[in-house]
Amino acid sequence: MSVRKRILLSGKTTWLVTYRDRTSKRRARQFPTRAEAIEFQTRVRTDLTAGTHVADRASVTIAEAGELWLKRAGRENLEQGTVRQYEQHIKCHIVPLIGQIKLSRLTVPAVEKFRDDLLIRCSRSLARAVLTSFKGLLKEARRQGLLGHDPAAHTSIKFAKDERRRRDIPSKEQIRAILRGAQEWPLTKVERTRKGDQKIVAISWRPLIVTAVFTGMRLSELRGLTWDHVDLKEGVIKVRQRADFRGAMGSTKSRAGDRDIPMTPMLLNTLKTWRLACPQWSSALVFPTERGTVHATGNIHHYCWGPFLRKLGIIRENSLTKSGLAKPALTFHSLRHAAASLFIEQGWNAKKIQTVMGHSSIQVTFDIYGHLWKDTKSDLEAMAQLEARLFA
Secondary structure, eight states, rough: OOOEEEEEESSOOEEEEEEEEETTOEEEEEESSHHHHHHHHHHHHHHHTTOOOGGGGGGHHHHHHHHHHHHHHHHOOOOOHHHHHHHHHHHIIIHHTTTTBBGGGGGHHHHHHHEEEHHHHHHHHHHHHHHHHHHHHHHHHHHHSSSSSTTTTTOOOOOOOOOOOGGGOOOOHHHHHHHHHHSOOOOOEEEEEETTEEEEEOOOHHHHHHHHHOOOOOOOHTTOBBBGGEEETEEEEOOOOOOEEEEEEEEOGGGGGOOEOOOHHHHHHHHHHHHHHSSOOOOBBBBBBBSSSSSOHHHHIIIIIIHHHHHHHHHHEEEEEETSSSSSSSSSSHHHHHHHHHHHHHOOHHHHHHHTTTSSSSHHHHHHGGGGGGHHHHHHHHHHHHHHHHTO
């Protein structure tokens, strides 16, 4: 391996690095400065020793590596929603910002610039998700021998200060308003068909909202809930499956997702009443559409959640949707946070809440809801007792 000065016909001076790769094939690359050439020589020598060097001509672009990563995701039978999210990250963010760079030329400064560009064009939470996908892409490239080192190993996007505490956790007043408002929602309505006949249509919005508030179930779990997993005698809901974005049934998000959730009296009475009004479809869904199929997430937000919160006045000030309507101040997922806050107020410990919420680890529970365990009055009493014992 050598570094030598080279003067081109144009009179321009470059520095040429020549070496032989793992297959003894002669390789060459030139640089504008001697320092860059020496740096490249050092890195190549290290990679050749470790058996991880990939020459430029044998390398692929980040966009091409992304395609390989998506193919592996398909072979691993990941959920379609997950693969779809990966595709969006690659198409909308990774390829436009850094897709044409070859893996062999990817450097730490290039990755850091990619990170900074993400924060400019995306929200912090989305930027974190895209960077995670980018790291997954690089990990797969290394597995296939297309990348010798990981220039993104130390690149990260941290939560903004107190970001976890700014989650949309509804207040007690908002929770009460939501439950009172849900009780006003009829379970059935009368509609006329095209032939002019009358038909009774069941409306699942009231039981859906009440169940979400008192169980903390994910929307995908609510959409996939069937009556055989609702024990009205024992007062327990058994979470065993969920519906993906296409309405296809699948397993829960993680092993911890399978769990039994006890019902409150209000929820139990609501589901007993709804059981009588709910049509007996072959799907046996607890919250079916008028045709007995799984509700699309978009329909729940468009026809149920958005209009419901606007009616209650729980909206964001000076914030409108594309159609000119006021944006809700809470997301449907906020009801999951509402349930967790009620569980904590009831005195449940973190392990029990992790189990009921279906978190993959207790660390996830603490990361999201740790600040809700504060009890200033109890802390002051404990400190007073500490002092009293010290001087007793």
